[in-house]
Amino acid sequence: MMSKKRPLILAVNDDGITAPGIQAMVAAAQELAEVVVVAPDSPQSGMGHAITLNKPLRLDKVSYHGESIGYQCSGTPVDCVKIAIDKILDRKPDLVISGINHGANHSINVIYSGTMSAAMEGAIEGIPSVGFSLLNYALDADFTASKHFVKMIIKNMLHFGMPTGTLLNVNIPDLPLDQIKGVKICRQANAKWEEEFDERLDPHNRKYYWLTGAFANYDKGADTDVWALNNGYVSAVPVQFDLTAHHAMPRLNDWDLG
Amino acid sequence: MMSKKRPLILAVNDDGITAPGIQAMVAAAQELAEVVVVAPDSPQSGMGHAITLNKPLRLDKVSYHGESIGYQCSGTPVDCVKIAIDKILDRKPDLVISGINHGANHSINVIYSGTMSAAMEGAIEGIPSVGFSLLNYALDADFTASKHFVKMIIKNMLHFGMPTGTLLNVNIPDLPLDQIKGVKICRQANAKWEEEFDERLDPHNRKYYWLTGAFANYDKGADTDVWALNNGYVSAVPVQFDLTAHHAMPRLNDWDLG
Numbered sequence: 001m002m003s004k005k006r007p008l009i010l011a012v013n014d015d016g017i018t019a020p021g022i023q024a025m026v027a028a029a030q031e032l033a034e035v036v037v038v039a040p041d042s043p044q045s046g047m048g049h050a051i052t053l054n055k056p057l058r059l060d061k062v063s064y065h066g067e068s069i070g071y072q073c074s075g076t077p078v079d080c081v082k083i084a085i086d087k088i089l090d091r092k093p094d095l096v097i098s099g100i101n102h103g104a105n106h107s108i109n110v111i112y113s114g115t116m117s118a119a120m121e122g123a124i125e126g127i128p129s130v131g132f133s134l135l136n137y138a139l140d141a142d143f144t145a146s147k148h149f150v151k152m153i154i155k156n157m158l159h160f161g162m163p164t165g166t167l168l169n170v171n172i173p174d175l176p177l178d179q180i181k182g183v184k185i186c187r188q189a190n191a192k193w194e195e196e197f198d199e200r201l202d203p204h205n206r207k208y209y210w211l212t213g214a215f216a217n218y219d220k221g222a223d224t225d226v227w228a229l230n231n232g233y234v235s236a237v238p239v240q241f242d243l244t245a246h247h248a249m250p251r252l253n254d255w256d257l258g
Numbered sequence: 259m260m261s262k263k264r265p266l267i268l269a270v271n272d273d274g275i276t277a278p279g280i281q282a283m284v285a286a287a288q289e290l291a292e293v294v295v296v297a298p299d300s301p302q303s304g305m306g307h308a309i310t311l312n313k314p315l316r317l318d319k320v321s322y323h324g325e326s327i328g329y330q331c332s333g334t335p336v337d338c339v340k341i342a343i344d345k346i347l348d349r350k351p352d353l354v355i356s357g358i359n360h361g362a363n364h365s366i367n368v369i370y371s372g373t374m375s376a377a378m379e380g381a382i383e384g385i386p387s388v389g390f391s392l393l394n395y396a397l398d399a400d401f402t403a404s405k406h407f408v409k410m411i412i413k414n415m416l417h418f419g420m421p422t423g424t425l426l427n428v429n430i431p432d433l434p435l436d437q438i439k440g441v442k443i444c445r446q447a448n449a450k451w452e453e454e455f456d457e458r459l460d461p462h463n464r465k466y467y468w469l470t471g472a473f474a475n476y477d478k479g480a481d482t483d484v485w486a487l488n489n490g491y492v493s494a495v496p497v498q499f500d501l502t503a504h505h506a507m508p509r510l511n512d513w514d515l516g
Contacts, residue, residue, distance in 0.1 A: 048336070049306030049369045056458070056466040078306075078370075082453045083467060108382060110501055111307045112336075124366060124450055156513040163506040165448075183515040187502040190423075192382055195340045200314070208314040209341060236515075238506035243368055244445040248421040248496035255414040257441040257494075 007033035007094040007158055010084050010122070014044040014077045014101065014114030017062055017070055021100035024143035025132060028150040029097060032158065036093070037070025038084040040077060040114075045103075047114040049121070050076045059083060077118035085125060095157055096122025099132035100146050102139065106171045106225040106235060107191035107217070116169055120241055123167035128157050130168040135229060145177040149234050152183070162238075169237040173229050184233040189224035191217040265291035265352040265416055268342050268380070272302040272335045272359065272372030275320055275328055279358035282401035283390060286408040287355060290416065294351070295328025296342040298335060298372075303361075305372035307379070308334045317341060335376035343383060353415055354380025357390035358404050360397065364429045364483040364493060365449035365475070374427055378499055381425035386415050388426040393487060403435040407492050410441070420496075427495040431487050442491040447482035449475040 009029050013022040017039040029035045041060070058074040071088060073080045081096060101115040110116045115131045122129030130153060134146050149172055162168065173180060193213035202208055217226050225235035267287050271280040275297040287293045299318070316332040329346060331338045339354060359373040368374045373389045380387030388411060392404050407430055420426065431438060451471035460466055475484050483493035
């Protein structure tokens with residue numbers, strides 16, 4: 001007797017296997033698929049698309065009261081995706097899901113985010129991939145609404161796939177489910193961090209610096225992820241890893257290049 | 259008497275301040291501008307767009323035989339750009355130049371590359387920015403031809419600037435100057451790394467894994483950076499940090515999102 005295989009989903013994040021965000025995401029995904037978790041063994045926020053080249057990686061199974069939870073890897077979120085595909089999974093997963101990040105990854109944050117870079121790595125591997133983030137940094141944030149939208153997006157992604165060369169960046173406002181107006185397909189807002197380094201002196205009188213910054217949105221459009229989130233919507237931005245600025249090529253062909 | 263100020267260039271890389279690549283790039287840039295070097299104090303290849311959030315940064319002046327060379331920062335290439343702009347430079351630089359990387363950063367490598375991420379950070383700051391890479395990993399590679407093209411590109415960039423929201427990814431073939439056919443404005447080739455982790459046992463019989471991989475180009479186009487480099491040209495790809503896959507938005511609006 002043949003049975004239709006349940007879909008296989010690889011779940012990753014940048015906050016580690018014990019983060020409430022990934023637990024909520026996995027709980028939602030398990031209603032639809034078999035889920036394998038491979039997460040970093042240390043916090044990897046802001047790691048972007050870093051990979052580990054100068055040292056080897058460790059990979060360990062993790063269980064809780066005898067029940068297998070998944071794997072921990074000593075590398076970056078992107079390393080987790082690579083090693084999961086090469087060494088852990090026995091077939092190509094149907095989806096890669098990353099998150100739920102504790103904190104926003106809208107607008108320019110897609111570039112700095114370990115969560116989104118893990119999803120991007122899944123897309124580079126040709127797997128429909130999505131990163132989820134909740135606009136709440138607290139460890140005890142309420143993921144009830146997030147789980148609802150994680151399940152909705154996964155369902156669609158299993159059914160429709162993703163357009164070639166793209167992944168999805170989903171941000172969820174920090175609101176109860178009945179106050180969220182729906183999901184909006186958006187573009188990345190033109191925004192950035194205005195950095196300021198906080199300069200301090202250590203006990204030996206040597207300077208050190210903490211990166212701090214204020215988020216600045218320069219985009220007045222009502223079709224951006226920042227607008228959607230500010231107006232009570234879940235934002236979903238299709239993201240691509242072909243970074244070519246095709247529109248800029250004609251101007252560069254005017255240059256004096258000998 | 260007023261004198262026209264010389265342009266100011268911020269030079270960064272991912273290989274550190276002592277790398278021959280950055281020395282060659284700075285020598286070429288100094289013919290056109292005042293150059294300030296801010297480089298990581300440890301190798302940062304493959305760091306992508308990582309930033310340092312969980313620990314503070316150190317910043318030190320470096321000199322050689324009493325002559326100032328620049329600054330070393332304990333962070334990532336992107337951190338170097340951020341701290342240079344906030345704490346070192348007394349005005350916004352006219353350009354950010356990154357490299358010359360020891361090894362290729364064409365095609366998908368733009369996403370993993372610390373060199374290119376530093377240039378992207380410059381562009382996010384609204385500064386015309388470029389990353390240079392030579393297709394030779396050796397520390398004693400010949401940078402003669404590279405210096406020629408670095409100077410040519412910088413000259414154009416100081417004159418024309420860069421289209422808003424873009425930076426430039428320049429790769430230089432490992433050939434003598436008289437065998438390089440010129441500079442081609444290209445798109446990013448559709449290529450990826452086929453990873454394989456090399457599994458080993460440590461002296462305590464625990465497994466560890468080295469990331470290895472083979473580069474695979476799936477793009478038959480003659481307008482890509484990989485094609486240009488294979489055919490004796492310097493490749494120059496305009497890159498953007500708006501990652502929105504605008505073409506994918508209509509298809510996502512077909513999804514069942516409640």
